[in-house]
Amino acid sequence: MDVQIQIEDNENIHASGDVISGQIHIFCAQATTISKLTVNLIGESTSSLTGAPGLLFSRREGEKHVFVREEHLIVPSVRSARADRLEPIRLAVGCHSFDFALRVPWVQDCSSCPPNSPIECASEFEATWSGRSSGQQLPPSTKDLQKGTEVTYRVDAIVTTLRNMFKSRITKSSPLTIWPVDKITTHDDTKPSLSSAIATARATILGPGSLPLPPHRLANDIRGLGPAEIIISATFPPEFGFTKSCPDGASLQDTRKVALNLSVTRLNDHPQDMYLQSFQMLLVGYTDIRAGATTHGQMSFWTLQSLSNIGLQVFESSDASGTQHHIDPNLWSDVELDESVVPDFSTCNLVRRYELEILMGWQCRSGEHAGRVFFVQVRTPVRISSGLSPGRLRAKGEAGLLKDDTQPSQSLRHEEPRVMHRVSYAPPTYDEAVRASVRPV
Template sequence: MLASIVLDQTFPHYTNLDYISGKVFVRTQTATTVSAIVVKLEGESRTRLLPPPNPSNDRQKPQLEFHKILYKTIAVFPPPEIVGQQGSSGSLSGKTAYTLPAGQHEYPFSFKFPFNNACDPASNSNPTISLFGGLNVEMYKSPHSHVKKTLPPTLVGFPGEAEIRYYVKATINRPSLFKENVRAYVPFNFCPIEPPRPPPSDALGFARRRHQFNMNMPPTPAVIPSKSKMASFFGGSKKNNGSTSGSTTPTAPFIAVDIRLPEPAILTCAKPVPARLVVTSLNGKVTAMTLTSLQLEVVAITKIRAQDVGRVERSSTVLFSRSGMAIPLQFGDSVAREAIAPNGGGVESEAEIDSRYWSDTPLPNAIPPSFETCNITRSYEIFARIGIRYDGTAADFCKPQTTTIDLRLPVQIFSGITPPPELLEAMSRAQAQAPPLPARKPVASSLAPVETVQIPVQPVQHVEHSGEEPPFGDAPPSYEDAMATDVQPAGGIQRAEYVPPVTAEDPLLNSGRGEKSGWH
C-alpha cells in the first residue's frame, strides 16, 4: 500500500486565514482492510539543548521540549454514509475494518489556518521519541509553560537544536496489530499576517555614538623667570617669544554618528531598510573628513529554551559592506545649538551618507519576521559600522586619523502581509464597544499619618500549566480567533516569497511519503 498527498495550491508560503486543500491518494495492489484514513494539519516547535557541565563531570542528558502549536484533524474515510452499513467486520484490535478494493483511491480535504497557536498542554505532555537523537532514544518531558500568540513562521537553520515545522499528514490506520499504519507527509512554509501598523508619524528612533578626534599639541615654550615678584604681578609671565598667555586653544573635531529609522522601528520582509546614517559635527570642525568604510547588517537574536536550559544564538545577514572608500562628507549649513559640546563650541552641522548604497538591497526572503512562541523567540537589530577619516590641519595640530564607530538599533521585522480590511474594521469596532471599567469606591481621608509599605512587584510570567485544572477554566478564544471563521483569506495582496533554506538532513523530508516516521 502506498499513500501520497497532492496540494491544490502552489503558494511559496501560507498565512493566517488561508485555506490549504488537496487530495490523499491511496494505491493498493490487492484488496486491503483499513479502519480509517485521517488527515492532519500540524505545526510543531521543538528544541534540544545540552545543559552546562556540572562540577562532578557527569555526562549531562540533553533537555528536550516539544509544543504542538497547530493541530487540526479530519477523517476522510470512511464517509459518514457508509459507517455502520454491511461490509464492515470486526478485528483483533477492536476497530471497525473496511475493505478497500485494489486500485487507486483519492480523498479530498481542506483546512483553514487560525490566527493564534493552539498549544494544548494535554497533547504536549505525551512522551514523543526525538529525531534529534539519531539512534539514541530521547524522550520529551512535559513543558513548563505555554504562550498564546500569533502562529510563528517556519524556522530552520539550527539543526539538532531548534526548529518550527508545518506539514499536512495523512495516516491510514490498519485494524491489525501486526500491520503498521501507513503515513504520508507534505511539509510547507508558513509566514503569519503582520499585526496592525501604527499610524505614520514624524517621530524617529535612533542610536548615537560620539567621538572626539585626537589633537597633538606642540611642546609648551619655556617660561622666562621674572626677576621681581612685582614685575610678575603687573606684567605677567613672559614666554620666550614675547607673547602672553591667554591665546585661543585649537580644538579637534568632535562628531556624533546616528542611525535613524521611523518610530516605531519596523522593517518589512523582502523590502529595503529605510535607515538613515547621519554624521553631525558638534563643534563646527567640518573640513577634510571622508567616509572610508561602511557595513550594514541585520542581526537576528534567537532565544531558545528547553525545559530549564536556555541559550541565545546570534546570526547576521550583511546588506552592504565596502572598504577602501574615500567619499568626502558634505556638511550642511551650521546651526547654533543651546547644548554646548563638552569641548566647547555650540555650532552643529550634519552630513548624511548616501542611502543608495543599501536602498536597492531588500531583506533576503529567508529572514522570518519577529515572533514569540512557547520555547523560541526571535528579535532583530540593525548593526552599522562606519569608518571616518579626518586628515587634520596644521592650524589644529592634528595628524590624519581614522576611527570606526559601531551602532546598534533594536527593530521589528514584519511579514508584509497586511490584515484584511474586514478584520481591522471588526477589531476597531470591538475595541470601541469594550465595557467601561467598574467605578472605584472613594477612599475616606484621614488626618492620621499613613505608613507607606513597599511591596515588591513580581515580574509577569507565562501561564503555567500543571496537572490540576485552573479554578476558572480555560481563557476564552481571542477576538482574532473568533473572527477567523468569518473573514475571508487575504486575497489580492502581493506576498513576498518567504523561503527558508532546506538542508539535506531534513528529517521530515527524508522521512518519506508512505513510510514510517518518528514524527507523531
C-alpha cells in the same frame, strides 16, 4: 496500500489565514476497508540541549511543543453517515483521491509532552494542553538554528484500515513552509513617529591639524584646531527594522530592503570638510533555547553591507552648527537578507531576536590634508518582519484562489464516478497480471 499527499502551491510560502488545500491519493492493491481518514496540519517547536554532567555521561535534555493542530476528517464522512453511527468505507482495487482543506491559524497555542515521556508523544497528540492561548503570532519555519532545535510545519495524512477486526494505521507527512503575517505593513521611512526606535551616538572627529586638547584648554588653543563634533541618529520604523515586500509568487530573496533613516547633525563650527569613508552594517541574531532545566543562548551574524573608501562628503566647512544631513540610502538599498534570517518570534521553548550594528568611518579634510579615520558605532534592537501583508488574503480571494475550508469533504457518493474512472486506468496488480498470464488447460 500506498498513500501520497499532493498539496497545491506547496513551493511558495504559506502564511497565517491561508487555506492549504490538496488531495490524498490512496492506491489499493486489493479491496480495502478504511475506518478513518484524517488530514492534520501540525506545527511543532523542538529543542535539544546537553544538560548538567551526570556520574557517567551528560544527559541530553529535549522538549517538543505542539502549537498548531488543525484537523480535517474525511472518512467517515459526515454527509453520508447514518444518524446512529459512522460507517467505514470499502475501496476497490485502484487509485482513489480525496480532497482536503486546512486553514492556517493566526496565533499559536502551546502543548508539551508530560515529563519522562517518549518524544513521539507530540505526534500522537497524547500531550497535555496548557489550556491557555498565548496570543502570539505563529513562528516561522526555521532551519539550521542548532542540531535538534527547529520550528517545523507539516501535513499528516492518517489512514486507519480495518481487516478481520484488526486495525492498522498508515501515516504520511509532507513538510510546509509557513511564515506569520505582519501586524504593521505601512510606514514612512523618512518621517519618524512618536513610537519610532531612535538610536544615537555622539562622536569627536580630529582633523589633520587637530591635536588632543587638555581639559583646561579652550577650543581655540594655539596647539591646534578643536575637533569636530557630530551626533548620528538612526531612526527605525515603530515595529519592524526590516521589511520584505513579497508579492504573491515572488521569492523573499528578490524583494527585501532595510527600512532605515540615518541622519548626522553637526554640533560645532569647524573649518574643515567632513567625509564618510566607510560604512558597515552587521545583523546579530540571538536564539534563546530552553530544554527541560537547561537553557542556552546562541548568536548568529550576518554582514549586510561593507563599504570602504567611499569619500562621501557630508559637511562642508561653511556649514553652521546644528546643520543636519541625511545619509544616502543607496548605501544599504541593495542589502539582501539570507534565507536563514527569519522573522523574530517567541514560542514555548525558543526565542529569536535581533540587533543591528552600524559602523561608520569619519574623516576631516582640509585641502589635500586629511586626518585619521574615526569609527563611530550605532547599535539598536530591531524587529524582522515577514513582508506578508494581511491584504494578500483579500487579493487571493478576489482571484478565486481561496477555498472555503468550512465545506466538508466530498462524500463517497460524489467520489464514486471519479474513483471508478481512475480504477479503469489503474495498472494491474501482480496477482492480476499472474492470473491473466495463466491460461486454462
